[in-house]
Amino acid sequence: MAALTFKGNKVHTKGSLPATGSKAPDFKLTKSDLTDASLSDYSGKKMLLNIFPSIDTGTCAQSxxxxxxxxxxxxxxxxxxxxxxxxxxxxxxxxxxxxDNVEMLSDFRDGNFGKAFNLELSDGPLQSLLSRVVVVLNENQEVVYTQQVTEIVDEPDYKAALEALENA
Structure with a gap:
C-alpha cells in the first residue's frame, strides 16, 4: 500500500506498483471507439503509461x-x-x-488496470480513481521505471520518465 496525499490529506492505494524488472501485468482497457485494448496489443513497442485520476483536472490535462x-x-x-x-x-x-500523439484509454468498465498495477486509491475523496503514476515499459513489456507522485495534485517528473523511456 502506498501512502500519498491529496491536497495535503493522507490517502492510500490498494498496493505497491510492479517492481522494476518485472513483467507488466496484463490489462484490458477501453479505447475511445469503445473497443478493448490489452498489453499484447503493444507487443514490441516501448510504452509510457501516463496514469491519472481525471482528464478534467488541470494537472492531469497538463501531463x-x-x-x-x-x-x-x-x-x-x-x-x-x-x-x-x-x-x-x-x-x-x-x-x-x-x-493526437497519445492514446487515451479508460479503466471505467471493471477497474482491472488499477487493481493489476496496485494504483487504485482505496480511500479519500478520490477513492476508486487511479493515483498519479508514470510507468515505462521496454519492448519486452518489462517495467523499467515507475513514479508514483506522492502529492496527487503535483505533476510527474517528466524529465526522468522521458530519460527512462529513451534508455528502455
Whole structure:
C-alpha cells in the first residue's frame, strides 16, 4: 500500500506498483471507439503509461499535453494516457486540445488496470480513481521505471520518465 496525499490529506492505494524488472501485468482497457485494448496489443513497442485520476483536472490535462509533445515523438514508442474517465470525455479533451500523439484509454468498465498495477486509491475523496503514476515499459513489456507522485495534485517528473523511456 502506498501512502500519498491529496491536497495535503493522507490517502492510500490498494498496493505497491510492479517492481522494476518485472513483467507488466496484463490489462484490458477501453479505447475511445469503445473497443478493448490489452498489453499484447503493444507487443514490441516501448510504452509510457501516463496514469491519472481525471482528464478534467488541470494537472492531469497538463501531463497529457506534455507527453503528447515530448514522448510521442520517440521511435517505436506508444504513450498511453489512462484514467477512469469515460472514453467520450477523453476524446472530447483530445479533440478540443488538438492532441493526437497519445492514446487515451479508460479503466471505467471493471477497474482491472488499477487493481493489476496496485494504483487504485482505496480511500479519500478520490477513492476508486487511479493515483498519479508514470510507468515505462521496454519492448519486452518489462517495467523499467515507475513514479508514483506522492502529492496527487503535483505533476510527474517528466524529465526522468522521458530519460527512462529513451534508455528502455
Amino acid at each position: 497529457v499535453r506534455k507527453f503528447n509533445e515530448e514522448a510521442a515523438q520517440l521511435d517505436n514508442t506508444r504513450v498511453l494516457c489512462i484514467s477512469k474517465d469515460l472514453p467520450f470525455a477523453q476524446a472530447r479533451f483530445c479533440g478540443a486540445e488538438g492532441i
